[in-house]
Amino acid sequence: MTKQVTQGHVCIDDLSITFDVRGGSMVALAPTSLELSPGSFTALIGPSGCGKSTLMNAVAGFVPATTGRITIDGAPINGPSDKVGVIFQQYALFPWFTALDNVRFGLKRLKLSKSEELDRARAAIAEVGLEEHAQKYPQELSGGMKQRVAIARTFAFGPQVMLMDEPFGALDAQTRLVMHDLLLRIWEKHKATVLFVTHDVDEALILTDDIQLMSSGPGRIIKHYPLAEPRPRKLNRDNVHLLETRDEIIALLHQSH
Numbered sequence: 001m002t003k004q005v006t007q008g009h010v011c012i013d014d015l016s017i018t019f020d021v022r023g024g025s026m027v028a029l030a031p032t033s034l035e036l037s038p039g040s041f042t043a044l045i046g047p048s049g050c051g052k053s054t055l056m057n058a059v060a061g062f063v064p065a066t067t068g069r070i071t072i073d074g075a076p077i078n079g080p081s082d083k084v085g086v087i088f089q090q091y092a093l094f095p096w097f098t099a100l101d102n103v104r105f106g107l108k109r110l111k112l113s114k115s116e117e118l119d120r121a122r123a124a125i126a127e128v129g130l131e132e133h134a135q136k137y138p139q140e141l142s143g144g145m146k147q148r149v150a151i152a153r154t155f156a157f158g159p160q161v162m163l164m165d166e167p168f169g170a171l172d173a174q175t176r177l178v179m180h181d182l183l184l185r186i187w188e189k190h191k192a193t194v195l196f197v198t199h200d201v202d203e204a205l206i207l208t209d210d211i212q213l214m215s216s217g218p219g220r221i222i223k224h225y226p227l228a229e230p231r232p233r234k235l236n237r238d239n240v241h242l243l244e245t246r247d248e249i250i251a252l253l254h255q256s257h
């Protein structure tokens with residue numbers, strides 16, 4: 001379980017992002033610094049519009065830095081990278097591919113032999129518990145199953161950094177709990193560095209090593225909460241620190257509305 005992780009070190013230094021909008025510009029992210037150690041699991045939480053997706057899209061290389069810089073293992077991010085996997089709330093699966101072929105598509109960049117590619121895709125599908133559904137198309141799968149395919153597709157190519165933007169936001173509460181267990185299991189095995197955007201304070205408390213709380217006007221990180229509790233975690237009276245952290249974050253989120 002305590003596998004030594006040496007890759008996936010993300011350094012965000014004084015990153016700011018300004019968008020051109022009609023009649024001028026708007027600061028989506030004020031200068032922000034954040035370091036993610038290899039294999040860590042960090043939450044970004046904050047009110048809608050505070051720049052969570054913007055920060056994540058910058059790490060993904062989809063949005064350029066206006067000032068400052070981002071490096072992964074010392075290499076500057078100037079565009080999408082093979083080191084980085086991204087999962088969004090909308091599953092972004094190809095409707096014309098089966099679950100298995102969606103995962104295989106994600107592996108194309110590795111240029112494996114056909115049989116290696118198939119073996120790896122099958123293993124990834126099995127890892128997320130979808131062996132029975134490998135030949136189904138996305139429209140035949142539930143929301144939770146589609147997100148499992150997306151997780152399999154992304155982890156299968158072995159990214160050092162995994163960016164997840166409200167990945168479980170569209171799922172019902174029960175399915176979300178199942179997905180938490182699944183994600184923790186896969187993360188503990190692969191030990192990618194995870195940056196996870198969520199609206200759900202409890203989800204951040206259950207999953208992550210550190211909660212980075214953002215605020216808007218302009219978007220920035222205002223405080224962070226390291227969490228050292230062993231997993232699996234429960235939000236009950238045995239974990240007073242988690243409950244106190246929850247109260248404080250909820251109070252700060254209320255203030256910023």
Ligand code: ADP
Binds near residue numbers: 050
């Ligand atoms: P969050 O994910 O925290 O809800 P976003 O990062 O999506 O917030 O957006 C932060 C701010 O930047 C919002 O005011 C949003 O409208 C604005 N914004 C995001 N993307 C763009 C863009 N491409 N062009 C102009 N404004 C944008």
Ligand code: MG
Binds near residue numbers: 052053054165
């Ligand atoms: Mg967003």
